[in-house]
Amino acid sequence: MRRLLALCLVFTTTACGATVAENTTATDPVTVKNCGQDVTFDRVPAKVVTNDTGIAELMFALGLADRMAGYVIGSGQTADLATSPFKSDWDSVAKLGEKINKEVVQGAGADLVFAGWNYGFSESTGFTPDALKELGIPTYQLTEACRNGVGKQRGIMPPLDALYEDLRNLGKIFRVSDRAEKLVTGYQEQIRSAEKLMTGKPRPKVFLYDSGLDQPFTSGRNAAPQDIITKAGGDNIFGDLDDSWTTVGWETVVQANPDVILINDYADGDNNTPEQKQKFLEGYAPLAAVPAITQKKFFVLPYAALVESPRNPAAIESFAKFLAG
Structure with missing residues (x-):
């Protein structure tokens, strides 16, 4: 099986161990649109809990490992760490468990939970944005996993647009918009080159x-x-x-x-x-x-x-x- 290219993904834009030079301690409110709803953050989150490897790596790409209280990944995702371009970030952030739940995020003192529907959020487990809101814990939902209004189907925009939307929203929330825009621009250039x-x-x-x-x-x-x-x-x-x-x-x-x-x-x-x-x-x-x-x-x-x-x-x-x- 041809796996050489797949297991050695080459990033053409700097993403690992980024130093955040913008103001991540600002206390002025920021509002972003997340899954069709306006969500306001009164301050920059400092103890974020993520669920899933891709979601954690969105934080890492933006240089926000130091804003994380920890991450949750399932046993089926551990192989991702071996191929990750963010190994030092994974090493610097605590693993909180393999299944996310209220006890995990409360124990970590989370001031933001970043997950998605079927990427942690689930009505069947009772772990939902509404349930966390009752506990006073803000949430941000992965745009790829937004419900689209047809039962439990997911997706409200093309996948890459969802990636760019989340990077830009996180850039605003954490006051690293310049970093977010550089990533988006670099990714778009990389994709245009690949399309050729x-x-x-x-x-x-x-x-x-x-x-x-x-x-x-x-x-x-x-x-x-x-x-x-x-x-x-x-x-x-x-x-x-x-x-x-x-x-x-x-x-x-x-x-x-x-x-x-x-x-x-x-x-x-x-x-x-x-x-x-x-x-x-x-x-x-x-x-x-x-x-x-x-x-x-x-x-x-x-x-x-x-x-x-x-x-x-x-x-x-x-x-x-x-x-x-």
Whole structure:
């Protein structure tokens, strides 16, 4: 399996260990629009608790590790730390646990919880922005995971726009807007350069495989893989689904006849490694005639590169290089 590029993502913009030169102790209120609602922060948060690797790395990219009380990541995400360009930041911030809950954030003295729906927030566990508000703890929701008003479907804007929105909002909240804008500009330049790699070449159909044996878990048009695939020069076979991460049927995968399979390096309980996932896909009889299987066109990206995070631009670049061959 070709993993070299995927496991060695190269960042072309400075992101690690940033020194924040702007005023992070200001007490004047700042209002940002988050998931369609105006949210006001009376002061710069100083004890932030994050959930998920991508969310923590948004803080790291902005040089805000010293504003964090700690992070929570699940056991399936620990492999992300080995591929992270923010290793020193991970080392400098406390891990609070593998499951976020009220006790964890209260114990850390959190003055802000940064998470998202299905990225920590969940009605089933009672850990929601409203529940934290009752405890006097402010929240910021990951824009990729915003509910879009259709049941529990998520995603209110294109994935990269969600990334830029969060960077800019966090820049305002923490008074590091200059840093945020530099990151956005650098990412946009990196992506424009990557897009040129597939100019004039046929666009392969791509299936994002996260997990699932009976039914595959994949990405609709509102999750990060949508823009990673399309900006790299491919077409997401489930790009017409108005949702972020979602479950589909195998028959629709077979009918779509993908040319390439993009595998999420995430331990999901069924198949814990990319090699196990590829072995399952190659041995699943209904997929036997699919071009991606017959030609062994697999590519692997870390989980933290496939959710909204600072790794998205580098993921586009590495996948584009793979597709360009």
